[in-house]
Amino acid sequence: MGKIVVKGENGCDILIERGLLENAGENIRKITKANKALVITDTNVVKLYGDRVKKSLDEAGFESFLFSFPAGETSKNLATVTDMIEAMCTAKLTRNDIVVALGGGVTGDMAGFASAIYLRGIDFVQIPTTLLSQVDSSVGGKTGCDLSFGKNLVGAFHNPKLVLIDPDTIKTLPDRYKNDGVGEIIKYALIKSEKLFNKLIGCDSFDDILEDVIYECVDIKREIVENDFTEKGERMLLNFGHTLGHAIEKYENYGGLAHGEAVGVGMLYITRASENSGNTETGTADKIEKLLKKFSLPTKTDANIDELVNIMLYDKKRRGDKLNLVLVKNVGSSFVKAMPIDELKDFFAEDK
Numbered sequence: 001m002g003k004i005v006v007k008g009e010n011g012c013d014i015l016i017e018r019g020l021l022e023n024a025g026e027n028i029r030k031i032t033k034a035n036k037a038l039v040i041t042d043t044n045v046v047k048l049y050g051d052r053v054k055k056s057l058d059e060a061g062f063e064s065f066l067f068s069f070p071a072g073e074t075s076k077n078l079a080t081v082t083d084m085i086e087a088m089c090t091a092k093l094t095r096n097d098i099v100v101a102l103g104g105g106v107t108g109d110m111a112g113f114a115s116a117i118y119l120r121g122i123d124f125v126q127i128p129t130t131l132l133s134q135v136d137s138s139v140g141g142k143t144g145c146d147l148s149f150g151k152n153l154v155g156a157f158h159n160p161k162l163v164l165i166d167p168d169t170i171k172t173l174p175d176r177y178k179n180d181g182v183g184e185i186i187k188y189a190l191i192k193s194e195k196l197f198n199k200l201i202g203c204d205s206f207d208d209i210l211e212d213v214i215y216e217c218v219d220i221k222r223e224i225v226e227n228d229f230t231e232k233g234e235r236m237l238l239n240f241g242h243t244l245g246h247a248i249e250k251y252e253n254y255g256g257l258a259h260g261e262a263v264g265v266g267m268l269y270i271t272r273a274s275e276n277s278g279n280t281e282t283g284t285a286d287k288i289e290k291l292l293k294k295f296s297l298p299t300k301t302d303a304n305i306d307e308l309v310n311i312m313l314y315d316k317k318r319r320g321d322k323l324n325l326v327l328v329k330n331v332g333s334s335f336v337k338a339m340p341i342d343e344l345k346d347f348f349a350e351d352k
């Protein structure tokens with residue numbers, strides 16, 4: 001259906017089309033002279049799509065290999081990255097060869113990171129298979145893994161040479177992970193596109209608009225990443241709802257709301273607070289609440305806002321005595337406000 005071209009030195013093509021998985025090899029062949037391709041995936045995705053992608057690579061003339069690691073965020077650590085690199089060594093990949101990351105954000109982030117550091121960097125391709133990875137993590141070149149000290153604390157910018165998005169893979173995705181993606185999609189609408197917001201509000205079935213919506217989200221991320229690859233300015237807007245969302249996830253010890261659900265609640269709470277302080281057009285929070293409800297996303301957390309603010313003070317995005325908060329002026333228009341940390345409690349207080 002669509003092709004999006006990311007321009008600049010970190011550029012790449014992003015193809016979005018149902019059934020694209022079957023032609024993965026052919027499309028990857030067009031962008032590389034590699035002899036070998038190592039598919040890195042997890043234990044769930046390998047069963048669903050591993051053989052299909054490997055076969056397609058073989059048919060396109062690659063000598064291909066398949067490596068899978070135990071699915072889930074708990075695997076997102078340096079030990080698994082080492083396993084990936086050892087799989088590259090076992091396959092004797094050279095600088096000319098290529099890694100294919102097949103799976104969700106956990107796979108893409110780690111396989112991308114392993115590719116960034118193996119032989120000081122080899123090429124990789126993303127085939128994202130979760131909604132979140134299709135609209136978000138596969139684009140923009142952020143790779144890495146978690147440490148016991150926190151999420152994504154180690155990593156590198158390493159852009160894929162190609163991103164292949166097959167919306168058909170979402171059919172097998174469990175609901176919990178679909179919600180994650182929908183939370184991020186609503187975020188894109190709120191920060192940049194009233195048109196996308198209206199499409200989400202107006203649709204009868206999400207499946208009908210899936211491809212379109214993926215295209216629009218990727219295009220928004222493309223534009224932001226082209227302007228600000230290393231997150232000095234505009235790229236911060238992608239964190240809308242995340243500072244509070246991360247605090248909710250942490251408060252619940254990552255066993256409560258899923259990421260996208262927590263981001264949804266985060267966007268709603270911060271917009272209520274921002275309306276109360278005169279930064280946002282009245283009625284915006286109600287619109288957000290309506291959309292979250294439409295997609296059966298939660299609109300509340302049991303956590304007390306003071307406790308959440310305390311957790312937010314340790315956010316990775318904190319700079320000295322200020323925290324960069326992303327706010328919306330109205331649906332589709334967003335900005336960054338540097339908030340002194342001693343004003344944070346007051347900012348959220350009216351929301352109680």
Ligand SMILES: NC(=O)c1ccc[n+]([C@@H]2O[C@H](COP(=O)([O-])OP(=O)(O)OC[C@H]3O[C@@H](n4cnc5c(N)ncnc54)[C@H](O)[C@@H]3O)[C@@H](O)[C@H]2O)c1
Binds near residue numbers: 071103104
């Ligand atoms: N690099 C970035 O810019 C960026 C942005 C956002 C999030 N992330 C990272 O992404 C990660 C979350 O990504 P995720 O939600 O995709 O997690 P994930 O990779 O763990 O995938 C979620 C689950 O779905 C399974 N799965 C994947 N595709 C499937 C399919 N088509 N059918 C059935 N099951 C399938 C996986 O095996 C896993 O169990 C986090 O670690 C986060 O830090 C990175």
Ligand SMILES: [Zn+2]
Binds near residue numbers: 184259
């Ligand atoms: Zn997110």
